[in-house]
Amino acid sequence: MECDPIGTVHTPFETTSEAPRQGFRDDxxxxxxVDPAYREGLTGFDGDRVVVVWWADRADRSVxxxxxxxxxxxxxxxxxxxxxxxxVTECAVETVDPTAGRLDLRGVDMADGxxxxxxxxxxx
Amino acid sequence: MECDPIGTVHTPFETTSEAPRQGFRDDxxxxxxVDPAYREGLTGFDGDRVVVVWWADRADRSVxxxxxxxxxxxxxxxxxxxxxxxxVTECAVETVDPTAGRLDLRGVDMADGxxxxxxxxxxx
Numbered sequence: 001m002e003c004d005p006i007g008t009v010h011t012p013f014e015t016t017s018e019a020p021r022q023g024f025r026d027d028x029x030x031x032x033x034v035d036p037a038y039r040e041g042l043t044g045f046d047g048d049r050v051v052v053v054w055w056a057d058r059a060d061r062s063v064x065x066x067x068x069x070x071x072x073x074x075x076x077x078x079x080x081x082x083x084x085x086x087x088v089t090e091c092a093v094e095t096v097d098p099t100a101g102r103l104d105l106r107g108v109d110m111a112d113g114x115x116x117x118x119x120x121x122x123x124x
Numbered sequence: 125m126e127c128d129p130i131g132t133v134h135t136p137f138e139t140t141s142e143a144p145r146q147g148f149r150d151d152x153x154x155x156x157x158v159d160p161a162y163r164e165g166l167t168g169f170d171g172d173r174v175v176v177v178w179w180a181d182r183a184d185r186s187v188x189x190x191x192x193x194x195x196x197x198x199x200x201x202x203x204x205x206x207x208x209x210x211x212v213t214e215c216a217v218e219t220v221d222p223t224a225g226r227l228d229l230r231g232v233d234m235a236d237g238x239x240x241x242x243x244x245x246x247x248x
Binding site: 001002003004005006034038040041042043044045046047050051053055057064065071072073074075076077078082083084086088098115117118119120121123 | 167198
């Protein structure tokens with residue numbers, strides 16, 4: 001199952017270990033750039049929150065238990081290190097420009113430059 | 125970015141269009157089978173909820189706007205039809221057997237037989 005990046009997220013964090021564990025509790029600001037080929041998918045976007053599905057491209061995909069607690073499996077956590085490093089972060093949307101493919105976000109926890117694979121509206 | 129299935133989910137729904145739009149509000153029961161190679165990732169799982177990241181393998185990946193409202197882009201929705209059909213459903217866990225790689229779930233909205241690519245604990 002092949003994922004194509006739809007864009008890239010820019011954050012203050014060089015690595016995920018520097019990032020807050022739960023982005024939505026933090027005020028860290030980031031910018032999400034949607035690639036031109038996918039910008040039509042933002043048509044009519046008017047929400048104040050967005051679920052960002054991103055790919056932790058520097059994560060260790062070989063681990064099944066937690067480094068910090070080998071008695072717990074990766075599926076009992078939200079660590080980016082896991083067989084498929086698909087991460088899910090709900091962020092606040094400060095501004096959105098669908099034509100430019102740009103969202104200004106608050107509450108990011110991605111490593112800078114991480115590929116984005118999807119955007120969704122949160123559940124009510 | 126290549127995703128490998130870690131398991132498969134069995135549900136009462138032949139297609140996603142039959143499924144409830146927001147699984148957690150529904151009581152539909154499903155069974156998640158984790159492949160043997162990934163069962164160690166369930167070690168110590170004791171939560172009563174789980175975030176299932178799954179792949180809508182029958183979804184149309186070519187669309188950027190909604191069939192039901194072409195004035196809205198797919199990124200303003202949670203429809204499975206989108207460039208990367210990665211779906212995120214939080215379910216209740218009725219029972220879990222890490223050794224057998226089986227979770228009995230409630231609140232599923234996947235099409236029967238969908239590949240699962242990740243499991244996470246929900247945010248507090």
